[in-house]
Amino acid sequence: FSTEKGNLAQVRHVVLVLSGKGGVGKSTLTTELALALRQAGKKVGILDVDLCGPSIPRMLSVGRQEVHQCDAGWVPVYTDAHKSLALMSIGFLLENPDDAVIWRGPKKTALIGQFVSDVAWGELDYLLVDTPPGTSDEHLAVVESLRKHRVDGAILVTTPQAVSTGDVRREIAFCKKTGLRVLGIVENMSGFVCPHCSECTNIFSKGGGEELAKLTDSPFLGCVPLDPQLSSSLEEGRDFLQAFPDSATFGAINQIAHAVMTSIAERG
Amino acid sequence: MEDVPSGAPQHCPGTSSDQAGKSSACQGCPNQAICASGMTKAPDPAVEEIRQKMSTVKHKILVLSGKGGVGKSTFSAHLAHGLASDGSTEVALLDVDICGPSIPKIMGLEGEQVHQSGSGWSPVYVEDNLAVMSIGFLLSSPDDAVIWRGPKKNGMIKQFLRDVDWGDIDYLIVDTPPGTSDEHLSVVQYLSSTHIDGAIIITTPQEVSLQDVRKEISFCRKVKLPVIGVVENMSGFVCPKCKNKSQIFPPTTGGAEKMCQDFNIPLLGKVPLDPRIGKSCDEGKSFLTEVLDSPATAAYKSIIQRIQEYCSSHQPQD
Ligand SMILES: Nc1ncnc2c1ncn2[C@@H]1O[C@H](COP(=O)(O)OP(=O)(O)OP(=O)(O)O)[C@@H](O)[C@H]1O
Ligand SMILES: Nc1ncnc2c1ncn2[C@@H]1O[C@H](COP(=O)(O)OP(=O)(O)O)[C@@H](O)[C@H]1O
Numbered sequence: 001f002s003t004e005k006g007n008l009a010q011v012r013h014v015v016l017v018l019s020g021k022g023g024v025g026k027s028t029l030t031t032e033l034a035l036a037l038r039q040a041g042k043k044v045g046i047l048d049v050d051l052c053g054p055s056i057p058r059m060l061s062v063g064r065q066e067v068h069q070c071d072a073g074w075v076p077v078y079t080d081a082h083k084s085l086a087l088m089s090i091g092f093l094l095e096n097p098d099d100a101v102i103w104r105g106p107k108k109t110a111l112i113g114q115f116v117s118d119v120a121w122g123e124l125d126y127l128l129v130d131t132p133p134g135t136s137d138e139h140l141a142v143v144e145s146l147r148k149h150r151v152d153g154a155i156l157v158t159t160p161q162a163v164s165t166g167d168v169r170r171e172i173a174f175c176k177k178t179g180l181r182v183l184g185i186v187e188n189m190s191g192f193v194c195p196h197c198s199e200c201t202n203i204f205s206k207g208g209g210e211e212l213a214k215l216t217d218s219p220f221l222g223c224v225p226l227d228p229q230l231s232s233s234l235e236e237g238r239d240f241l242q243a244f245p246d247s248a249t250f251g252a253i254n255q256i257a258h259a260v261m262t263s264i265a266e267r268g
Numbered sequence: 269m270e271d272v273p274s275g276a277p278q279h280c281p282g283t284s285s286d287q288a289g290k291s292s293a294c295q296g297c298p299n300q301a302i303c304a305s306g307m308t309k310a311p312d313p314a315v316e317e318i319r320q321k322m323s324t325v326k327h328k329i330l331v332l333s334g335k336g337g338v339g340k341s342t343f344s345a346h347l348a349h350g351l352a353s354d355g356s357t358e359v360a361l362l363d364v365d366i367c368g369p370s371i372p373k374i375m376g377l378e379g380e381q382v383h384q385s386g387s388g389w390s391p392v393y394v395e396d397n398l399a400v401m402s403i404g405f406l407l408s409s410p411d412d413a414v415i416w417r418g419p420k421k422n423g424m425i426k427q428f429l430r431d432v433d434w435g436d437i438d439y440l441i442v443d444t445p446p447g448t449s450d451e452h453l454s455v456v457q458y459l460s461s462t463h464i465d466g467a468i469i470i471t472t473p474q475e476v477s478l479q480d481v482r483k484e485i486s487f488c489r490k491v492k493l494p495v496i497g498v499v500e501n502m503s504g505f506v507c508p509k510c511k512n513k514s515q516i517f518p519p520t521t522g523g524a525e526k527m528c529q530d531f532n533i534p535l536l537g538k539v540p541l542d543p544r545i546g547k548s549c550d551e552g553k554s555f556l557t558e559v560l561d562s563p564a565t566a567a568y569k570s571i572i573q574r575i576q577e578y579c580s581s582h583q584p585q586d
């Protein structure tokens with residue numbers, strides 16, 4: 001490729017979404033942030049490096065798509081005709097959606113390297129990178145392949161309970177070791193409001209995310225409630241932000257998206 | 269060919285063939301250097317050592333899920349507690365989640381350290397008949413991140429299986445991280461010359477989770493690991509105030525039930541969402557003895573019983 005940065009030359013900001021813990025809502029938050037940034041008029045891309053469990057194609061209902069080649073590499077899949085949201089995921093490269101990707105580290109590292117260098121993103125305001133849980137091959141591979149390009153930082157997702165914040169503490173240590181800036185911590189699935197009687201139950205306890213932010217001296221970006229309308233929307237690949245603009249969850253997600261934009265802008 | 273990894277280049281000669289790493293098909297394959305080194309050809313002597321070590325372990329159960337955060341560790345811990353509630357049953361719980369070990373916290377063993385004994389590492393005991401091993405016991409602080417690539421994780425798992433002094437054990441339960449990668453391949457390969465009873469697969473009801481769990485079942489089929497059955501966790505929530513049920517993680521594609529029918533595997537049971545489970549885990553206590561009146565307790569107990577029945581009716585002949 002012509003320039004050092006190649007296919008990422010016109011990508012303004014890169015943000016990783018991380019968590020030491022599984023199932024806390026990394027892909028959910030990646031999806032909703034992308035939709036919120038798009039609503040704010042930005043051009044957004046999502047790179048899904050969860051090779052064993054890619055969720056983004058379903059969450060954006062772009063099920064089974066063929067990835068085309070162009071001179072610069074792979075053309076990402078666009079979710080709409082305006083090409084305002086671009087996506088690349090291993091989900092598009094599998095013959096059968098139930099196929100297991102039974103790969104050891106080196107092979108995963110190689111594919112992620114390709115994803116970073118060979119996808120022709122074109123011009124993007126934000127590239128969000130969705131990751132699998134942990135601090136291992138995939139994470140090291142993304143950070144290393146993005147070295148040449150500037151990464152703005154990482155958003156860490158946790159659920160409130162100690163079993164989860166414990167793992168996210170380790171993820172913060174990973175960020176420190178690899179020189180990734182922590183843009184902030186999001187507490188997801190905090191508090192469930194019963195749709196029948198409005199009683200709030202903290203199914204996964206409460207406050208752990210904010211406590212962790214204090215403990216590790218990281219910014220706290222906000223709480224997203226446990227909301228069945230959000231999980232249903234993701235199941236069907238519907239745009240939650242368009243469907244439920246009056247919900248508390250909408251407000252929470254929007255606020256986080258703006259906090260992220262501000263934090264990145266302040267750094268320049 | 270047995271030893272052609274999935275996703276290998278076309279015409280891959282197989283990792284243990286004489287041509288491994290050398291044929292033209294190997295050009296550009298990320299594993300070429302490993303294959304060319306000859307490392308993949310020699311059988312690892314640890315497999316035989318582990319076979320000997322495991323000769324005193326009657327039943328081995330893996331707890332798996334393609335999806336994260338669905339409750340694998342929670343279930344593993346409660347399966348261990350449930351089996352060990354019979355004082356004459358010796359139970360061991362091994363945590364091979366190297367980057368996200370939750371077992372020390374859930375078993376109330378945070379801060380414990382492993383001791384070196386004459387014949388290897390001695391596990392940490394919760395009760396006389398309940399032994400636990402996790403990388404968490406080898407870390408010096410809760411902030412320690414284990415930033416390891418595959419080969420180092422595999423080395424650790426080998427040590428856990430070969431060097432831990434378990435003694436005579438009725439059940440060895442192995443808790444795993446999500447996915448189908450190094451840890452899973454390693455456990456199955458290192459235990460390949462022993463008898464594994466099978467895998468318990470954990471899922472939550474929504475499709476986002478099931479789509480990953482189907483991959484895990486494909487994995488089990490590929491490595492010929494029997495599936496004992498599936499547990500649907502976080503299956504509905506009953507509001508403590510108005511008693512109405514909400515599907516927080518909706519089974520939009522028929523939940524675990526439909527998936528089990530499609531794959532023709534047993535559904536062992538459904539465990540509802542109960543905030544007291546999360547609380548017990550955070551406090552390191554057994555939910556089964558902390559909360560006696562929850563439908564979740566009854567569900568756990570019935571699932572554990574079905575697993576016991578499976579194991580005793582599928583004893584290997586010898
Ligand atoms: N039925 C349930 N009701 C309420 N909380 C639950 C239930 N099952 C599990 N939990 C809680 O959900 C959280 C996730 O569970 P757990 O850590 O066991 O998942 P895991 O599959 O092992 O995750 P990972 O993929 O990160 O290893 C824990 O805090 C646990 O206490
Ligand atoms: N705030 C929330 N309210 C309700 N459901 C949620 C929420 N956040 C995530 N979920 C659901 O939880 C499940 C796990 O989320 P996911 O984003 O796949 O986690 P991860 O990517 O961390 O493994 C998904 O089914 C998702 O729809």
Ligand SMILES: [Mg+2]
Pocket residue numbers: 026027028050053055131132
């Ligand atoms: Mg995900």
Ligand SMILES: [Mg+2]
Pocket residue numbers: 340341342365368370444445
């Ligand atoms: Mg776990």
